[in-house]
Amino acid sequence: MNRYNLSKRITPGVRKDVYNIISSPKTANKSAIGTPQFPAFNSNMSMQDVRKFINMQPRITGVPFIAPLGQFTINNIQLPGDARLLLGVIFTTGSATTDTFTMTLNNNKIIDNASIQLNSQDNGASITTGYFEFLQPLTGKDVFRFDLFTAGLTGTLQLHFI
Numbered sequence: 001m002n003r004y005n006l007s008k009r010i011t012p013g014v015r016k017d018v019y020n021i022i023s024s025p026k027t028a029n030k031s032a033i034g035t036p037q038f039p040a041f042n043s044n045m046s047m048q049d050v051r052k053f054i055n056m057q058p059r060i061t062g063v064p065f066i067a068p069l070g071q072f073t074i075n076n077i078q079l080p081g082d083a084r085l086l087l088g089v090i091f092t093t094g095s096a097t098t099d100t101f102t103m104t105l106n107n108n109k110i111i112d113n114a115s116i117q118l119n120s121q122d123n124g125a126s127i128t129t130g131y132f133e134f135l136q137p138l139t140g141k142d143v144f145r146f147d148l149f150t151a152g153l154t155g156t157l158q159l160h161f162i
Helices: 014-026 047-055
Strands: 059-074 085-091 099-106 108-117 132-139 143-162
Touching: 085 099, 108 132
Parallel strands: none
Antiparallel strands: 059 143, 085 132, 085 143, 099 108, 099 143
């Protein structure tokens, strides 16, 4: 077997290129020492782009309730001030076929006498988003009111929003 002295055959320019190829996986997408760390920094996004990306992520607020027989109102829902779009709602409990709800947002009736059973997670429908879509713009100072008419129900109401 013949051995060749590669250092004599490789020019300095080629040697530098080979070194860059070998060392590139170690330094690829790495931030310099002393740079601030925040999500997606290594993906070449600016700080403003990252903040915008984070603000556009869906979030959930759950409101547990115990509704007795008859009418029950849920009006203590607090969403963060940066919430800009209501994506939808879902009830996390089964209910009777006669159970209904009305959703009022900022004194505007958005949903009137809808079936809780239909908008429940265990209604048998295959939903892929995890909620039933009711897109509504939000202002950050929104007042929600849910009026439930039930035969007695315990569960959680989830509001999905951006």
